[in-house]
Amino acid sequence: MNDASTTTRRDSHQQELRHDFRSAEPRWQAEWERRACFAVPDVPPADAKKYYVLEMFPYPSGKIHMGHVRNYTLGDVVARYKRARGHMVMHPMGWDAFGLPAENAARERGIHPGTWTYQNIANMRAELKRMGLSIEWAREFATCDAEYYGQQQKLFLDFHRAGLVERKESWVNWDPVDGTVLANEQVIDGRGWRSGALVEKKQLSQWFFSITKYADDLLRALEGLDRWPERVKLMQANWIGRSEGARVRFRLTAPVEAAAPQPPIDDIEVFTTRPDTLFGMSFLAVAAEHPLAAAAAARDPQAAAFVAECRRMGTSEATIEQAEKRGHDTGFRVAHPFIEGASFPVWIANFVLMEYGTGAIFGCPGHDERDYEFAAKYGLPITPVVLPPGADPQGFALEGAAYTGEGTIFNSGFLDGLEVTAAKRRAIEALEAKGQGTGLVNWRLRDWGVSRQRYWGCPIPFIHCAACGVVPVPDDQLPVRLPEDVDFSKPGNPLDTHPTWKHVACPSCGQPARRETDTCDTFVDSSWYFARFCSPRAAVPVTREAVDAWLPVDQYIGGIEHAILHLLYSRFFTRGMRDTGHLAIAEPFAGLFTQGMVTHESYKSADGRWLYPEEVEFGTAADGSRTATLKGGNAPVTIGRVEAMSKSKRNTVDPGAIIDRYGADTARWFILSDNPPERDMEWTEAGVAGAYRFSQRLYRLVAAALDGLPPAGTGAEGATGEAKKLRQATHRTIAAVTEALDSFAFNVAVARIHEFANAIGEAGEGTGAAKREALEAITRLVAPMMPHLAEELWSLLRPDETALVAELPWLEPDPALLRAETVTLAVQVLGKLRGTIEVAVDADEATIFALAEAEENVQRSIAGKPIRKRIHVPGRVVNFVV
RNA sequence: GCCCGCCUGGCGGAAUGGUAGACGCAGCGGACUUAAAAUCCGCAAUCCGCAAGGAUGUGGGGGUUCGAGUCCCCCGGCGGGCACCA
Numbered sequence: 001m002n003d004a005s006t007t008t009r010r011d012s013h014q015q016e017l018r019h020d021f022r023s024a025e026p027r028w029q030a031e032w033e034r035r036a037c038f039a040v041p042d043v044p045p046a047d048a049k050k051y052y053v054l055e056m057f058p059y060p061s062g063k064i065h066m067g068h069v070r071n072y073t074l075g076d077v078v079a080r081y082k083r084a085r086g087h088m089v090m091h092p093m094g095w096d097a098f099g100l101p102a103e104n105a106a107r108e109r110g111i112h113p114g115t116w117t118y119q120n121i122a123n124m125r126a127e128l129k130r131m132g133l134s135i136e137w138a139r140e141f142a143t144c145d146a147e148y149y150g151q152q153q154k155l156f157l158d159f160h161r162a163g164l165v166e167r168k169e170s171w172v173n174w175d176p177v178d179g180t181v182l183a184n185e186q187v188i189d190g191r192g193w194r195s196g197a198l199v200e201k202k203q204l205s206q207w208f209f210s211i212t213k214y215a216d217d218l219l220r221a222l223e224g225l226d227r228w229p230e231r232v233k234l235m236q237a238n239w240i241g242r243s244e245g246a247r248v249r250f251r252l253t254a255p256v257e258a259a260a261p262q263p264p265i266d267d268i269e270v271f272t273t274r275p276d277t278l279f280g281m282s283f284l285a286v287a288a289e290h291p292l293a294a295a296a297a298a299r300d301p302q303a304a305a306f307v308a309e310c311r312r313m314g315t316s317e318a319t320i321e322q323a324e325k326r327g328h329d330t331g332f333r334v335a336h337p338f339i340e341g342a343s344f345p346v347w348i349a350n351f352v353l354m355e356y357g358t359g360a361i362f363g364c365p366g367h368d369e370r371d372y373e374f375a376a377k378y379g380l381p382i383t384p385v386v387l388p389p390g391a392d393p394q395g396f397a398l399e400g401a402a403y404t405g406e407g408t409i410f411n412s413g414f415l416d417g418l419e420v421t422a423a424k425r426r427a428i429e430a431l432e433a434k435g436q437g438t439g440l441v442n443w444r445l446r447d448w449g450v451s452r453q454r455y456w457g458c459p460i461p462f463i464h465c466a467a468c469g470v471v472p473v474p475d476d477q478l479p480v481r482l483p484e485d486v487d488f489s490k491p492g493n494p495l496d497t498h499p500t501w502k503h504v505a506c507p508s509c510g511q512p513a514r515r516e517t518d519t520c521d522t523f524v525d526s527s528w529y530f531a532r533f534c535s536p537r538a539a540v541p542v543t544r545e546a547v548d549a550w551l552p553v554d555q556y557i558g559g560i561e562h563a564i565l566h567l568l569y570s571r572f573f574t575r576g577m578r579d580t581g582h583l584a585i586a587e588p589f590a591g592l593f594t595q596g597m598v599t600h601e602s603y604k605s606a607d608g609r610w611l612y613p614e615e616v617e618f619g620t621a622a623d624g625s626r627t628a629t630l631k632g633g634n635a636p637v638t639i640g641r642v643e644a645m646s647k648s649k650r651n652t653v654d655p656g657a658i659i660d661r662y663g664a665d666t667a668r669w670f671i672l673s674d675n676p677p678e679r680d681m682e683w684t685e686a687g688v689a690g691a692y693r694f695s696q697r698l699y700r701l702v703a704a705a706l707d708g709l710p711p712a713g714t715g716a717e718g719a720t721g722e723a724k725k726l727r728q729a730t731h732r733t734i735a736a737v738t739e740a741l742d743s744f745a746f747n748v749a750v751a752r753i754h755e756f757a758n759a760i761g762e763a764g765e766g767t768g769a770a771k772r773e774a775l776e777a778i779t780r781l782v783a784p785m786m787p788h789l790a791e792e793l794w795s796l797l798r799p800d801e802t803a804l805v806a807e808l809p810w811l812e813p814d815p816a817l818l819r820a821e822t823v824t825l826a827v828q829v830l831g832k833l834r835g836t837i838e839v840a841v842d843a844d845e846a847t848i849f850a851l852a853e854a855e856e857n858v859q860r861s862i863a864g865k866p867i868r869k870r871i872h873v874p875g876r877v878v879n880f881v882v
Numbered sequence: 883g884c885c886c887g888c889c890u891g892g893c894g895g896a897a898u899g900g901u902a903g904a905c906g907c908a909g910c911g912g913a914c915u916u917a918a919a920a921u922c923c924g925c926a927a928u929c930c931g932c933a934a935g936g937a938u939g940u941g942g943g944g945g946u947u948c949g950a951g952u953c954c955c956c957c958g959g960c961g962g963g964c965a966c967c968a
Contacts (some may be wrong), residue, residue, distance in 0.1 A: 059968050099968065172966075183966040231886055235963070238885050317964050321883040337936090351883090355965090370883085381929090452966065499912085522968070560962060563886080568965095576927095596888095673906070675894055680961075682894070690907055700921090747895070751905035758905090761922095826901035831949040833901050857935080871948055877900040881948050 019792060021663030028791045028804075029132055032768050037806045038079075038134045040090050042535050042546040051087035052550050053079040054530055056558030056566075057094045060120040060142070061101060064127045064858070066598040066683055068558070068644055069655045073668045074595060074677050074746070075557045076133045080556075080784040081741050083134070084810040090550055092139035093128065093167035094531040098149075099522045100183060102456045106488045113456040114484070117144055127656055132664045132787050135468040139536045142159035143525035145548035148532065149458035150479025153543040157463055157472050158580040164210045167470065169764060170449050171289065171354070173314050174202035179491035181453045184316045201289075201311040206451035207460055207518060211572045215240055215443045215520065217586070218571055227591035229678075232563045239564050241444025245273035246428045248437035250284055250334035253343050259294035268292060268346070271357030271442050275431065276423035279412035280364040280385035282375055284334050285327060287359040293348045296330040303328055303348065310350050317353070325374050326350045337436040338413060349374060355446050365402060372402035385412045386420060441741050448569065450521040455486055455494040457519030465506035465513040474507050480515070495516055526566055527573035530556075530588055542582050556589040560678075563594060593744055596680040602651040603628060610650040611637060613685075642682050665786035666692040672785050673750035685879065694754070695789055698782065701760060702775050702793045709772045712798050716769040723770035729759040730774045737781045740808070746785070751756035753781055772797070780811055829861040830880040837878075845872050852878040 007693040032038065044050050055075035058068055079091040095117075102113035121142055128135070141148050159165050173182040175192035183202075186193045211218075219240045222233045248270045255264040268284060286292050288310030297304035306328035344362075350586040351370055352361055365375035366384040375382050384398050386407040393410050409415045409423045419428055431437030451460070459480040473480055483501045486494040495501060495517040495848055506513035530553050534546035558566075567589070574588040603611040617631045628637035645652045658667050670691035674681045719727050733756040740749035760774050776797055783790035783805045790805045820841060825848065827835045835855040839848055849870050852858060862882055869881035 056968095061968090094967070101967085181966070184964095185967045186965095234887050239964085241885095315966085318883080321964085323883090325883095449965080454966090521966070523965095526968085559968095560887080561968085564963060564964095565965065566968085673894090679888075679895095684894085684907080686907055687894075694906085697921090745896095746906085751896070754905050780886095823900080828900080828949070831900090831947090836901065860935095869948060871900090873900055873949095875900095877949080879900080879948055 012876045015167050017700045017703045019696055019789060021695075023129070024792045025132060025664055025788045028788045029129065031791070031804065032134070032806055035804070035807075037804065038083075038089075038091060038136045039138065040088055040136065042543065043549050044088050048088040049086060050550060051082045051089045051555075052084055052530075052553045053082065053089060053091045053555050053556070054533070054553045055093075056320075056562060057096050057401065057526070058115055058124065058558075059099060059101070060124055062120040062123060064124050064655050066653055068128075069131065069667060070220075070595060070598055070671050070677075070681065071557060071559070072128065072133055073671050074593070074744075075555075076131075076135075076668075077672065077741070077746060077784040078555050078557070079134050080787060080806065081810070082508070083806070084780075084784070084808065089134075090139075090533070091133075091135050093133075093135045093137065093615075094140055094529055094533065094536075095142035096522065096529075097121065097142040097144040097525050097580065098457045098519075098525055100456075103488070106456075106486075110211065110488075112484075112486075114144065114482075117142070117456075118624070124351065130659050130664055131668070138552075139471075139533050141532065141536050142457075143522075143529065144456070145857050146423070146479045146481050147537070148529075149525070150481075151532070151538075151679060152458050152520070152528070153461040153473070153478050153480060154475065155528065155541050155577065155580070156520075156524075157475070158208065158382060158582070159576050160472060162576070162580050164213065164576050164579075166208050166210060167205055168208050168447070168449075169203050170199045170206050170208075171315055172206075174200045176200060180493070181323060184314070187314045187316070190312060190314060190319075198312055199314055201313075201315060202452075204451070205291075208447040208449050208451075209524075209572065209576070211448045211569075212396075212443060213447050214446055214572055214575050214813060215242070217575065218445075218568065221571075221587060225587065225590075228589075229592065229594055232560075232567070232592060232594060235563050235633075236568055239445065239568065243273050243442050243444070245424075245440060245442060246275040246431060246437050247270060247271055247358065247440045248275065248278070248337060250337065250362070250429060253333045253335055253345075256292060256295050256332055258291060258419060259298040259301070260291075260292075265292055265295060268360050269358045269746070270362050271440065272362060273442075274364060274424070275427035275437075276409055276412075276415060276418075276420050277364040277367045277385050278336075278338060278362070278427055279409075280366045281336060281344055281362050282365055282371075282381045283345050283347055283363040284382065285347045285352050285361050285363055285374070285837055287352040287354040288348055288350065289354040290348070290352075290359045292330070292346065292360075296328075296348065300331070303330055306348060310348070311351065313832070320351065320353065323350060325377065327374060327378060329378075337431060337434065345380075347378075356444060357442055364793060366398055367402050367404055369402045369404065372398075376418060380461065380743065383411060385409055385415075398606045409474065420435040443746045448521075448523075448572070450524055452521055453489075453493040453496070453517070454519055455482065457522060458525060459495070460516045460518050460520060462516040463504060463506060464511050464516065465511065467511055468506055468508040468513075470516075471506060471508045471513070477507070495519070503658070523566060524573075527569045528577065531569070531574075531583065544584075546581075547583055549581065551585055552588050552590045555591040555593065557593045557595060559597070560594040567592070576720050581843065595677050596675075597644045598683055599642050599680050600645050600651040600653060600683045601642050602649045604638045604640055605630060606636055606638075611820060612650045614655060644680070645683070658688060662688060662692045663695070663788070665789045669750070669786050672746040674747065676747055677744060693845045694757075695786060697759060698778070698786075698789065699793065701757060702779065702796055705771060705775060706796060708768070709775070709797075710768045712772070712801070714769040716773045719767075719770050722763060723767040726759065726767050726774055728759065728817050729756060729816045730770070730777045731813040733759075733781065734777060734811045734813040735818055738813070739783065749781075750785070756781075778807060780808060823875050825852070826873070826877045827855055827858050828881060829858060830881060831879060832861075834858045834861045841875075848872060848878060853880070 051076055055071045079089050083089045097117050102117050105111055105116045106113050173187050175182050175195055177195035177197035187199050232263045249267050251267045255266040257457055258265050288307045293307050297307045327347040327349040330346045333343040336342040363371040365372040365382040365387050387393055387410045388407045406420055409418050415423045428439040461469045461480045465471050483498055490497050501515055504515050531542045531547050534550040535543040570588050577583040603616050605611055615631055616628050616637050618628055628639050670688045688726040700881050733752050736752040737749045779790050779793040822838050823841050825837050826833055835857040837851050865882040867880050867882055871879040
């Protein structure tokens with residue numbers, strides 16, 4: 001099979017009309033670099049229109065993948081387009097360089113995490129540069145640079161001074177064999193991924209950022225983010241999870257001896273959004289981590305066994321909620337706040353989360369699905385207290401499920417007859433009057449635990465002193481650097497097991513003390529990097545003049561998988577930095593675009609092995625369907641599903657190989673042309689080959705026309721006939737591509753450029769100046785997408801021009817050429833298309849109706865029936881109702 | 883389990899509530915060539931029909947409307963997130 005890398009020896013004319021991307025792409029990249037086309041000052045001049053384009057920075061895994069290529073291509077189109085529109089564009093790049101994979105590499109291959117990371121960065125930087133991105137590399141940094149994480153430590157201390165940092169107990173996944181804390185993804189079916197040991201929950205004292213202090217503001221401010229996708233705002237709102245309800249105190253019928261040396265427990269607090277259903281209560285349930293569960297476990301081995309079992313479930317909410325609902329009756333009982341003399345059993349339940357509300361619920365199985373399932377399983381009573389509209393209170397019974405809709409309260413004493421909303425209010429009033437509870441707004445959002453018991457992260461800058469407590473590291477001792485000499489052969493956190501690193505003098509009293517050995521969650525690193533880019537070498541976290549000028553990011557682009565956590569943490573961090581005087585704004589990202597994933601077919605050999613695409617050869621079966629066999633043999637291969645590219649499925653395509661074979665412009669063009677950027681795209685060999693053909697066609701279109709073109713600058717005004725038609729196509733395409741780029745419809749922009757290329761190809765002789773105008777226009781319209789080819793074409797069309805396309809302004813369409821003289825209207829009868837008519841754009845309605853009615857096929861459909869209604873949508877449609 | 887999306891020809895997709903399928907990929911036919919590749923031209927949702935034309939059609943079912951891919955309700959399939967992967 002022939003391909004783009006085969007040098008074909010044919011007549012010299014053909015040879016001449018072939019775009020040699022291999023020499024052109026590096027040449028233009030060097031020229032952009034030489035002219036510093038993409039450099040901007042930290043503080044732009046006052047009259048500059050600034051525009052900050054940022055793609056989510058990559059984790060330096062070693063090689064760029066197609067997801068990166070897609071992400072950075074999208075961002076680069078925006079950056080180049082906005083620059084052409086007259087903005088001063090900042091477009092930086094860096095590395096999200098701390099994290100688990102570097103430690104895994106260290107354990108598995110004995111390579112130092114730092115060495116591994118910086119090698120990966122060098123590789124990936126070179127690969128990204130080959131894409132021809134309009135990035136200002138002078139701003140580059142990695143989060144594992146001490147210059148970066150040292151400034152992060154300053155922010156940590158500033159946040160601490162501002163009351164945004166606290167220490168709390170929290171639960172982690174603990175691997176008892178490896179002696180390490182496990183990430184959720186390292187827990188597989190309840191076992192540690194390396195040791196295979198059953199994972200336990202363990203309580204540790206950890207560092208937290210007080211994100212909940214901003215819960216209300218983080219929720220309200222979503223409204224103002226008018227250039228964010230609605231679904232992302234919705235996901236964030238649900239995550240923050242504001243709910244109105246009540247805190248209810250249930251008195252234990254007898255005090256319970258607490259497990260730890262603490263005063264006995266005599267009541268349990270519950271949060272509920274349904275105080276209206278209190279009369280439907282049938283049990284109370286606490287989380288396995290609740291003090292009352294501990295008290296039960298202390299005196300009852302069965303309760304202890306159940307609590308231990310819950311501890312083996314891990315900390316992931318998905319695991320907990322998907323597990324079968326199970327419980328254990330503690331034997332304790334609580335009194336009902338309203339029903340004199342009534343009491344209910346207290347259970348420990350595996351679906352109650354300690355982190356939400358108070359870690360305890362009251363169960364009303366009649367009107368809550370989870371409570372219903374639980375009550376049905378353990379034979380607990382189910383009393384309906386909400387009567388659906390129109391139901392009969394005498395004969396009403398729940399049929400196999402809870403009723404969670406609106407209705408009227410019954411079986412509920414003083415609440416009877418009230419609607420749900422009114423009953424909630426009345427119940428809260430009654431609770432408050434009796435001192436048994438209070439109305440309350442509760443949030444699902446929890447404080448952000450940032451402690452990680454790992455080496456490859458930003459050290460948390462505190463020192464533990466027996467005498468002085470937890471003492472901040474003084475500013476002049478920052479950064480707290482990671483030690484270089486670390487031993488990954490021992491279990492546990494290498495910082496903790498390091499012989500000397502943690503032993504320091506207390507900054508306050510000078511006595512021997514211990515350094516904090518926890519490092520930061522890597523989400524902290526990515527929560528302010530966008531601000532650091534504005535003044536990347538500053539000796540402070542950010543310089544005010546730079547961030548005040550450049551922030552917020554005007555267009556942020558990245559994967560939908562970050563819709564909640566990364567974006568929420570960055571919004572929190574920006575508020576924290578504002579309140580500690582580093583910034584003036586609250587919202588970091590004015591515009592957000594979330595791209596889809598890159599997918600590919602997967603392939604499996606007969607023995608069930610995943611195969612790389614380059615190991616497979618394709619053919620066509622007798623029935624026309626595609627077949628696949630192993631290359632260099634004919635062992636059958638199964639073509640599997642199209643799914644997200646992943647190393648484990650081996651359905652990956654190496655961007656480097658694609659650029660070698662087709663060039664960066666082709667890769668970029670295919671990615672943009674395939675589908676809308678917010679959707680998942682499928683990488684196909686045929687698609688990229690098609691994109692390559694188009695790039696060559698464009699080159700031929702220009703190169704073949706050169707000899708016949710009038711000199712540059714020849715006016716095309718006053719053109720008639722063919723030439724005018726071409727000029728209309730030119731200006732309509734400028735308008736259409738501009739609109740498409742403004743709305744992220746890059747695939748539509750590509751389609752319009754294809755149509756335009758067809759129109760130029762069809763344009764007849766004698767269109768001289770109009771043809772030059774068209775070729776120059778198409779060159780400049782493709783420039784954000786295929787920047788190297790555009791420079792090459794521009795140099796052919798304007799050999800004497802000194803400016804690069806990258807330095808030219810965007811084109812403006814001539815409104816006079818956008819107008820049409822006639823318009824085609826669809827003519828419908830009863831909403832069904834029966835014909836079309838061509839009318840002058842300014843034709844009056846009577847003329848249009850007469851013309852439409854006269855149309856032969858329309859006549860046949862009306863068939864003499866009287867017309868009851870005539871509808872005319874100007875420029876679109878005529879509809880007759882008969 | 884909970885929250886959020888997506889679903890249109892063989893494939894990717896286009897379409898301010900107004901001619902569904904633009905444009906591209908793959909396919910088929912033709913031109914060029916000794917031949918192939920490359921290139922250029924043409925055809926193409928499905929079914930019926932020689933044609934004119936008709937019927938069906940945007941995951942399935944229902945609704946609103948003169949008119950629904952688009953708005954509303956229910957269902958199905960696929961995907962993202964669920965707080966220590968990044």
